Amino acid sequence: MNPFSVFFLCGLTFLYSMGASADSTVDRSRFHLFNPTPKEAMRGLNTDRPDKTESAYSVDAGHFQIETDLLVLSRNSESGATTENLGIMVSNLKLGLTDSIDFQAVITPYTSSSVGTDRASGFGDTTLRLKVNLFGNNGGDLAFALMPFIILPTNSGGMGHKFYEGGLIAPLSVGLPGDWDMGTMFQYNRMKNDSDDNFHDEYVTSITFSHDIVGDLAGYVEFWNSISSEADAKWTATADFGLTYRITPVIQLDAGVNIGVTDSADDLNPFLGFSALY
Amino acid sequence: MGPFEEHLRDAIRINRERRTLYSSLTGGKSLSVSNILILSEQLSIPFAIFTDLCSIPFRNQGIRIVELEFISMDRIPPFSEKLPFPAPSLNAFVESRPGELILKLLKQGWRNGWSGLADALRIELHHLETNPGFHLMLKHILESMLRIAVLAPTHQRKCLEARMRLTTKPLSGYLFLSHLLAIPFATWLDRKTAPILASGVPILYQDVPAIPESEPGYI
Numbered sequence: 001m002n003p004f005s006v007f008f009l010c011g012l013t014f015l016y017s018m019g020a021s022a023d024s025t026v027d028r029s030r031f032h033l034f035n036p037t038p039k040e041a042m043r044g045l046n047t048d049r050p051d052k053t054e055s056a057y058s059v060d061a062g063h064f065q066i067e068t069d070l071l072v073l074s075r076n077s078e079s080g081a082t083t084e085n086l087g088i089m090v091s092n093l094k095l096g097l098t099d100s101i102d103f104q105a106v107i108t109p110y111t112s113s114s115v116g117t118d119r120a121s122g123f124g125d126t127t128l129r130l131k132v133n134l135f136g137n138n139g140g141d142l143a144f145a146l147m148p149f150i151i152l153p154t155n156s157g158g159m160g161h162k163f164y165e166g167g168l169i170a171p172l173s174v175g176l177p178g179d180w181d182m183g184t185m186f187q188y189n190r191m192k193n194d195s196d197d198n199f200h201d202e203y204v205t206s207i208t209f210s211h212d213i214v215g216d217l218a219g220y221v222e223f224w225n226s227i228s229s230e231a232d233a234k235w236t237a238t239a240d241f242g243l244t245y246r247i248t249p250v251i252q253l254d255a256g257v258n259i260g261v262t263d264s265a266d267d268l269n270p271f272l273g274f275s276a277l278y
Numbered sequence: 279m280g281p282f283e284e285h286l287r288d289a290i291r292i293n294r295e296r297r298t299l300y301s302s303l304t305g306g307k308s309l310s311v312s313n314i315l316i317l318s319e320q321l322s323i324p325f326a327i328f329t330d331l332c333s334i335p336f337r338n339q340g341i342r343i344v345e346l347e348f349i350s351m352d353r354i355p356p357f358s359e360k361l362p363f364p365a366p367s368l369n370a371f372v373e374s375r376p377g378e379l380i381l382k383l384l385k386q387g388w389r390n391g392w393s394g395l396a397d398a399l400r401i402e403l404h405h406l407e408t409n410p411g412f413h414l415m416l417k418h419i420l421e422s423m424l425r426i427a428v429l430a431p432t433h434q435r436k437c438l439e440a441r442m443r444l445t446t447k448p449l450s451g452y453l454f455l456s457h458l459l460a461i462p463f464a465t466w467l468d469r470k471t472a473p474i475l476a477s478g479v480p481i482l483y484q485d486v487p488a489i490p491e492s493e494p495g496y497i
Contacts, residue, residue: 172455184455184459186380186458186459188377201375201377203376203377203462205459205460205462205463207325207456207459209328221324223321223324223325225463227376227462227463227465227466228466229373229466233466235314235318235463235466235467237317237321239321261317261321262314262317
């Protein structure tokens with residue numbers, strides 16, 4: 001038996017068994033942007049943040065979700081120079097197009113960067129993404145999605161270059177025994193070189209484990225790393241920790257810190273954010 | 279201590295011992311590679327503990343999942359200052375494309391299951407032989423994946439024979455997936471190591487054990 005088909009079959013079997021009970025009266029394929037999923041049939045809030053591993057679940061058709069870094073800071077000391085970055089209201093705006101596809105726009109209204117006494121600030125780049133859930137959206141222990149994305153060079157104030165970049169993300173969510181959840185992700189980026197106008201490949205992989213702590217409070221631990229094909233690129237890896245708190249079933253607060261475990265990663269990257277589904 | 283954790287801790291100890299030896303041979307050029315290798319092993323320890331815990335119910339029933347997948351570090355060759363063959367030319371180093379390789383393996387797994395994966399891995403390992411002396415970490419990862427793919431059906435069969443309610447399928451899948459996610463790192467480390475290998479210093483070459491495809495007494 002195929003190992004991957006085992007994953008797929010587990011998800012599908014559970015999906016169909018769920019279909020026999022909860023969803024037997026709901027034909028989810030008829031929901032789309034202009035025929036929104038009714039409240040009683042919604043999956044509820046499921047976020048890509050606060051960890052860096054993307055979720056495999058899409059936003060309900062015809063509904064809107066916002067996921068925001070109210071404040072995100074980072075500090076990196078490398079080769080004698082210290083870089084500090086600040087982002088405010090970095091937001092992922094999501095819109096459910098169909099029951100299994102959502103559209104996402106990640107915007108950075110304000111970002112600043114300082115290296116020693118040099119400082120720059122302005123609008124950041126904008127990332128447009130499409131999340132296509134392939135299975136597991138509506139139940140089961142496994143869910144998988146593909147997320148193509150493009151980065152538009154909308155930055156101002158010297159906060160970046162003027163080249164288009166893009167890539168593909170493949171997130172897998174797994175329900176583990178003991179109510180643990182695992183997420184893992186493979187991401188391919190086609191990015192512009194720092195030193196010239198050519199492009200290079202980047203490969204990002206991550207794995208995260210999360211669990212409820214008490215009541216509506218949950219926590220996660222994550223390992224994230226990135227490898228670049230650019231000449232002299234270093235290995236970037238972080239160990240990430242955070243908490244989420246559900247204020248209501250559709251509003252969530254989160255806070256956490258990403259800690260660099262290699263020289264080229266930010267030493268410390270604390271953040272505070274929230275998510276809401278309408 | 280579980281088998282995966284033990285494998286990693288042995289690897290960390292050996293790589294620490296050899297770090298200074300390689301450094302003196304390369305005038306310090308190998309230090310960053312050794313440090314990254316050790317760091318990556320240290321970071322893998324929490325996942326090793328998790329994997330070992332998951333394997334306990336099976337190992338208690340004599341199903342040697344995880345135990346057989348990770349080869350003892352006792353099998354690595356003794357330290358030597360030179361490669362046992364002429365140093366490869368750095369001009370001959372061909373960079374791997376990890377994205378393509380991952381997609382290829384996923385496609386094979388989806389279409390043809392464990393046996394298809396094993397065949398695809400054998401082909402990839404054969405391709406690496408055309409660039410001898412390089413891609414040692416990628417070779418190590420692919421050999422390990424091949425062993426996982428070969429052992430997985432046997433573990434499953436033994437579960438059925440033992441009339442266990444649990445199955446090793448998800449754990450074999452997890453082991454395979456975690457190796458798959460390590461492919462980009464392996465290719466990157468190989469790129470960093472290539473100039474050192476081209477100078478004739480056998481870093482990695484003698485620091486990872488050769489992994490046999492199967493375990494004759496088990497299958």
